[in-house]
Amino acid sequence: MASYQLTLTRKQVVAEGTLAFYFEKPRDFSFKAGQCARLVLNDPPETDGEGNGRYLSLASAPDEPELMMATRIRSSAFKRVLSSLEPGATLTLKGPYGDFTLPDKAERSVVFLTGGIGITPVRSMLLQAIAEHQQRAMTLFYANRRPEDAAFLDELTQACASSSNCTLVATMTQAQQSSVPWQGEQGYVDQAMLARHLDDLKASLYYLDGPPELVAAMKQMLSQAGVADDQVRTEEFAGY
Numbered sequence: 001m002a003s004y005q006l007t008l009t010r011k012q013v014v015a016e017g018t019l020a021f022y023f024e025k026p027r028d029f030s031f032k033a034g035q036c037a038r039l040v041l042n043d044p045p046e047t048d049g050e051g052n053g054r055y056l057s058l059a060s061a062p063d064e065p066e067l068m069m070a071t072r073i074r075s076s077a078f079k080r081v082l083s084s085l086e087p088g089a090t091l092t093l094k095g096p097y098g099d100f101t102l103p104d105k106a107e108r109s110v111v112f113l114t115g116g117i118g119i120t121p122v123r124s125m126l127l128q129a130i131a132e133h134q135q136r137a138m139t140l141f142y143a144n145r146r147p148e149d150a151a152f153l154d155e156l157t158q159a160c161a162s163s164s165n166c167t168l169v170a171t172m173t174q175a176q177q178s179s180v181p182w183q184g185e186q187g188y189v190d191q192a193m194l195a196r197h198l199d200d201l202k203a204s205l206y207y208l209d210g211p212p213e214l215v216a217a218m219k220q221m222l223s224q225a226g227v228a229d230d231q232v233r234t235e236e237f238a239g240y
């Protein structure tokens with residue numbers, strides 16, 4: 001698999017405990033919205049059992065000028081070193097990998113079900129589809145504990161508001177713990193919530209991603225709602 005040297009240009013807090021890392025895009029690197037890559041530290045001062053790299057989704061859309069990846073900062077050696085890097089630092093990117101991507105034909109409506117850091121590949125797919133004025137209808141159900149935890153929520157809300165094909169349903173499972181007032185949906189995504197926002201639960205392709213427990217729960221919920229397995233695509237963020 002191809003390997004590229006990346007230069008960090010900036011990093012930004014995009015939610016509580018969550019950093020986005022922006023890189024110059026190597027000239028010969030291309031990817032499809034929704035794919036991931038392995039981001040590897042060059043000569044890190046410490047390492048851990050998982051090694052010097054992690055699979056991270058490419059959260060930027062292919063048409064955006066920079067590459068961007070985002071992650072929850074936890075106490076692993078990889079994340080300690082990654083979060084301490086300053087602009088100008090170089091890293092290695094291997095990839096792209098994966099087929100968690102939208103079908104070429106845009107005729108079928110798509111529903112994204114995700115939560116927390118699972119938003120990363122969805123951000124890429126959704127912004128790319130909007131930028132290309134794709135005709136497919138897209139609905140994003142995006143679950144977080146609190147608005148403070150919801151990376152890219154404002155940006156995606158604005159992007160969806162600018163497109164007649166996109167609906168964003170954000171839901172908070174611990175809204176009462178937030179210092180920000182929340183007017184939207186609350187609680188986990190369930191069949192009743194889907195039915196409030198979708199005309200026909202069985203008509204769409206579903207994209208589920210994020211921590212394995214979340215993906216498993218969503219898959220079970222869709223199966224109980226009568227959605228056929230071949231309408232459901234999943235990507236698990238192993239390691240969460």
Ligand SMILES: Cc1cc2nc3c(=O)[nH]c(=O)nc-3n(C[C@H](O)[C@H](O)[C@H](O)COP(=O)(O)OP(=O)(O)OC[C@H]3O[C@@H](n4cnc5c(N)ncnc54)[C@H](O)[C@@H]3O)c2cc1C
Binds near residue numbers: 117
């Ligand atoms: C296709 C794919 C795409 C992915 N995309 C993304 C992405 O866009 N963004 C992203 O952040 N991650 C993504 N991941 C997950 C990512 O690869 C890492 O596994 C994840 O970020 C955890 O890395 P870590 O260094 O924090 O923990 P690791 O050191 O890798 O964790 C190893 C184990 O220790 C446990 N652990 C470690 N630290 C803690 C802690 N503080 N508290 C509790 N348990 C802990 C974990 O549960 C895990 O079982 C993706 C994974 C895959 C397979």
